[in-house]
Amino acid sequence: MQLKHVSFLTRDADALRRFYAALGATVLKDQTRSEEALRRLVLEVGGGRLQFFQDLSGALQPRAAQGWMEHIALEVSGLDAVISRLLEAGGALLRREPSPSGRDMAFVRDPDGRQLELLERSPS
Structure with a gap:
């Protein structure tokens, strides 16, 4: 078994792209699905993948991580x-x-x- 990716919502995919680039992340996908009003950003970081969805309609809002557990x-x-x-x-x-x-x-x-x-x- 291998972990494929971890996925999160984001308010600003561009800010996350810059931030994770500082860790050496490479962009695997950065695409907008206009029919769903979603932008999908997939980054490779240290052999794993982080996937971020930005809701371009503004309807879905990410929850800021609370505490150390998340x-x-x-x-x-x-x-x-x-x-x-x-x-x-x-x-x-x-x-x-x-x-x-x-x-x-x-x-x-x-x-x-x-x-x-x-x-x-x-x-x-």
């Missing part, structure tokens, strides 16, 4: 540099602390308020 977790190399790029791309640093395993960890909000857990990759 988040996207990524292992990264060079946590300080990654945080800097994400802040420049519209993110907000929520907290930075050691993980339960002792690795460097930070939580950053994306432009929709969704939390990213960034965990420093263990040396191989």
